[in-house]
Amino acid sequence: MAQHYQHEGRQVTVFPQFCAPTVEQAADYVDNGDLYIGTRAEVRHIQHDFTSYQDFPYEFVIVGNKIYDDNARPKPFVYNIVNRKMTHFAKIFGATRPHWIVMEVCDRRNTLRDVYFCPREHVTFHEIHTTR
Numbered sequence: 001m002a003q004h005y006q007h008e009g010r011q012v013t014v015f016p017q018f019c020a021p022t023v024e025q026a027a028d029y030v031d032n033g034d035l036y037i038g039t040r041a042e043v044r045h046i047q048h049d050f051t052s053y054q055d056f057p058y059e060f061v062i063v064g065n066k067i068y069d070d071n072a073r074p075k076p077f078v079y080n081i082v083n084r085k086m087t088h089f090a091k092i093f094g095a096t097r098p099h100w101i102v103m104e105v106c107d108r109r110n111t112l113r114d115v116y117f118c119p120r121e122h123v124t125f126h127e128i129h130t131t132r
Helices: 002-007 023-029 066-071 094-099
Strands: 040-045 060-065 078-082 088-093 101-106 112-119 124-127
Touching: 040 060, 060 066, 060 078, 060 088, 066 112, 088 094, 094 112
Parallel strands: 040 078
Antiparallel strands: 060 112, 078 088, 088 124, 101 112
């Protein structure tokens, strides 16, 4: 994603990523964003292939864990949801927040979490451009 925004001529800072040594310590390793593009941006990866609105497999696009987003300071300007092949992404602007819904989702650890979802009609879809 950093290369995509650099390709658009934007100044991008990539924040370091740290992994918690245990699941119990995960809350101590929550970051303050993945990229800085003149403001905060989040990058999330999902295990689905999509290239556009038409072939996105769901009515709603996941934004992220509600508790983490509610506590985020500053709030992300944009959320980038990258497809499995890392060729396309869904862009969700923070300004669409009034349209988000909360659904309870069971995560990989079989724990129920409140998660924000954005209706697909408030999402734009893009190809990732990188320099090669």
